Amino acid sequence: MNRNAAFSNLLIGLFIGLLCWGLFSLHDRNSELRYIAADAGRRLNLISDSTSFDAIGMMALYDAHRQYDKGIRDGENWIRKHPNDIMNDLVMTQIAILYLDKGEHDKVNVEDDLDHALAYRDRALPLALRAGGWAAMSDLQKLGPLTEAVGDMLPKGRCVQYGNAKKLQQSLLDIASHEETDPTRGVVSPEQADAKINWLINESTGSLQRIQRKLIGSGCQDTATAGSKSADGQVTVDTRNSGGSPLSAQR
Numbered sequence: 001m002n003r004n005a006a007f008s009n010l011l012i013g014l015f016i017g018l019l020c021w022g023l024f025s026l027h028d029r030n031s032e033l034r035y036i037a038a039d040a041g042r043r044l045n046l047i048s049d050s051t052s053f054d055a056i057g058m059m060a061l062y063d064a065h066r067q068y069d070k071g072i073r074d075g076e077n078w079i080r081k082h083p084n085d086i087m088n089d090l091v092m093t094q095i096a097i098l099y100l101d102k103g104e105h106d107k108v109n110v111e112d113d114l115d116h117a118l119a120y121r122d123r124a125l126p127l128a129l130r131a132g133g134w135a136a137m138s139d140l141q142k143l144g145p146l147t148e149a150v151g152d153m154l155p156k157g158r159c160v161q162y163g164n165a166k167k168l169q170q171s172l173l174d175i176a177s178h179e180e181t182d183p184t185r186g187v188v189s190p191e192q193a194d195a196k197i198n199w200l201i202n203e204s205t206g207s208l209q210r211i212q213r214k215l216i217g218s219g220c221q222d223t224a225t226a227g228s229k230s231a232d233g234q235v236t237v238d239t240r241n242s243g244g245s246p247l248s249a250q251r
Helices: 003-027 032-043 052-064 068-081 088-105 110-131 133-153 155-179 190-217
Strands: none
Touching (some): 052 068, 068 088, 088 110, 088 133, 110 133, 133 155
């Protein structure tokens, strides 16, 4: 084989390799190439969200690449344009997660970031509980750990948020235990539903035990079960922020 043929084969091999890498990267929803392409498409107005799942997916992509402000802006824009979308609880939950993750890397405005995370938690929670079933469980399995993480990060609000996290995990456990015998479980097969339900019950039980240890270890008075439900039977959270002021009074 002469040098020209060898060089041509090398170029072809490199092209095929790059093509495969590109296709694989675009398939990986958190890859750098996918992020660059999606972000460029947004800036050039070539890509827009047609569903709430599109918005949530893009927000998660921004989160994975620590572009928290871009993800928050996307979520807030979606809610503003689609105020009555039935999936807005999921969008608000994702915004709360973005604020939490931002707070974990923000050494200057951490308390403000976490206050925003709690504010979006409080907006998402009643919508999720009103939806009930799988929709509620999807939010609660994220909002519970989020609230616990805020307690870990904010000493002044630790007891309040650990108590809130316990309420949310208990609510998830209650819904999951009921859903286990509910024949109207959506589009998943009974086997898939049972596996997911069992996993949620085990995770919630473990989380409740962990949070209880944190409450005791932090010297907190455990008030998570007292007054934890509203008049209509839905779980409520203490809306005091790290400084002890009601979030609703500030936002």
